[in-house]
Amino acid sequence: MAEKVLLAWSGGKDCAMTLHEIQQRPEYQVASLLTTLTADYDRVSMHGVRRALLERQAESLSLPLYEVFISKEATNEEYASKMQAALTDFQKAGVSSVVFGDIHLEGVRKYREDNLSKVGMKAIFPIWGRDTVELVKTFVDLGFKAIVTCVDSKVLDKTFTGRIIDDSFLTELPANVDPCGENGEFHSFVFDGPIFNRRIQYTIGQIVLRDSFYFCDLIPA
Numbered sequence: 001m002a003e004k005v006l007l008a009w010s011g012g013k014d015c016a017m018t019l020h021e022i023q024q025r026p027e028y029q030v031a032s033l034l035t036t037l038t039a040d041y042d043r044v045s046m047h048g049v050r051r052a053l054l055e056r057q058a059e060s061l062s063l064p065l066y067e068v069f070i071s072k073e074a075t076n077e078e079y080a081s082k083m084q085a086a087l088t089d090f091q092k093a094g095v096s097s098v099v100f101g102d103i104h105l106e107g108v109r110k111y112r113e114d115n116l117s118k119v120g121m122k123a124i125f126p127i128w129g130r131d132t133v134e135l136v137k138t139f140v141d142l143g144f145k146a147i148v149t150c151v152d153s154k155v156l157d158k159t160f161t162g163r164i165i166d167d168s169f170l171t172e173l174p175a176n177v178d179p180c181g182e183n184g185e186f187h188s189f190v191f192d193g194p195i196f197n198r199r200i201q202y203t204i205g206q207i208v209l210r211d212s213f214y215f216c217d218l219i220p221a
Contacts, residue, residue, distance in 0.1 A: 013165060
């Protein structure tokens, strides 16, 4: 019998590749997506994507979605407490692992593993250690479509916001920027690809600067 797992879902390209990978492994069954949202904005935390679009993704993926809401000024303690409560519920329901799309940040991996151990669960990292150049090119070649919703203005200028991640985008990235944005240089919203039943429709709204990050608002169409 396949092991039931949660998949940490931000709506971006790395978790989409992770879902694609885990769905190729018959020993796992994704019981639900798990997403953190900022309650004050009703948007995916850090990515800035509206909850309505997140829910359309889940619908197109034919997967349940579990939403954890935190405040805009959330401390690590608030995040950990709310996440632990959610994980405990899933653990009691027979879910033993959480799948993450991290690639090479050792500190982040240890943080996740330590938190999961507190509730008797373990972490799975299907794309860990992959070369990020190869990984993002595979993402594009597989037919995934993603738009950049957030960029760190300290490393990228405003013109990268609202762009589709394609060969042109990747070619123009500065050499010091990880092509998967693994260091938080940019975040994305995946709106089409081989794991989706149908494309998620949106229009592009305003681009705003908040706390040194440019956010591109996507409006459900």
